[in-house]
Amino acid sequence: MLACETMTRIEKAPVPLILPNPHDPRLTERVAGTDQTGAAVEINVPVERPLTLYLNAQEIVTMMTIGDYPEYLALGYLLNQNMLKYDDVVTEVEYDDDLQVVVVRTEHHTNFEQKLKKRTQTSGCAQGTAFGDLMEAVESVALPEAELRTSWLYQMTHTINTMPSLYLEAGAIHGCVLCKEGTPVCYTEDVGRHNAVDKIAGWIYRHGVDPADKILYTTGRLTSEMVIKTVRMGIPILVSRSGFTAWGVDLARQVGLTLIGRARGKRFVALSGEGRIVYDQNLAFVEEESARHKRKGSDRDE
Numbered sequence: 152m153l154a155c156e157t158m159t160r161i162e163k164a165p166v167p168l169i170l171p172n173p174h175d176p177r178l179t180e181r182v183a184g185t186d187q188t189g190a191a192v193e194i195n196v197p198v199e200r201p202l203t204l205y206l207n208a209q210e211i212v213t214m215m216t217i218g219d220y221p222e223y224l225a226l227g228y229l230l231n232q233n234m235l236k237y238d239d240v241v242t243e244v245e246y247d248d249d250l251q252v253v254v255v256r257t258e259h260h261t262n263f264e265q266k267l268k269k270r271t272q273t274s275g276c277a278q279g280t281a282f283g284d285l286m287e288a289v290e291s292v293a294l295p296e297a298e299l300r301t302s303w304l305y306q307m308t309h310t311i312n313t314m315p316s317l318y319l320e321a322g323a324i325h326g327c328v329l330c331k332e333g334t335p336v337c338y339t340e341d342v343g344r345h346n347a348v349d350k351i352a353g354w355i356y357r358h359g360v361d362p363a364d365k366i367l368y369t370t371g372r373l374t375s376e377m378v379i380k381t382v383r384m385g386i387p388i389l390v391s392r393s394g395f396t397a398w399g400v401d402l403a404r405q406v407g408l409t410l411i412g413r414a415r416g417k418r419f420v421a422l423s424g425e426g427r428i429v430y431d432q433n434l435a436f437v438e439e440e441s442a443r444h445k446r447k448g449s450d451r452d453e
Contacts, residue, residue, distance in 0.1 A: 202215075206235075234261070363385065
């Protein structure tokens, strides 16, 4: 029997602060090996588990994930693939840890047989997927007016880079962080950045969070997939410590998304939506990124 957790759409549901838990024993394993000198070593590595998602009675996809927040991941995946609308009513989400299955049930009947045949593997690691009608959904979105103060940007990136995380504990992981001004409010990690951002989308939907005044930060590249998902969520600002792809920049400019990359220490580059940026921070008081907290992509784009 499935272990059930009802997640009916309630506008005033409590909003939990989601932060990484690098010491959760379910998320990493100790693995023995040898280093470059031949000495014995033992390190933490992130786990990967299959999670099969059903929408009502239809199997949609099997994802590889670290396994935390399966309900948020399922809801966010369906929302970001335009299979679930933000005004749809979810009657329940059922998750079975033994079977590694999550079932999302809605009030209305769904059938995505044709849509499932029309999918594109994206540049996201761990085999991200996008479906054929996503561009139509993005083109109809009007992003809200917003402001990004550089003082918020530097506070945000410093907080994220120094916060305990699965990445700092074990590496080989991506993170996405939803921030209000310079403060993280939802920080998720996974083996693929598309999973991490889908968890944030599910968290926003589940708790009725307003995305209009939020900033999305990602450790991965600013690809077309990341731009599309950010726009789908209604978030006006996307920031990364890594670099850009040409199509990601082009899409961001088309929809008016503020796109900032290579945000490390004092540096950043904005290639879209620069009008939202308020340069209020004196750079003399901004520290460069320490070697302890440098991630992959610090000296080059990922």
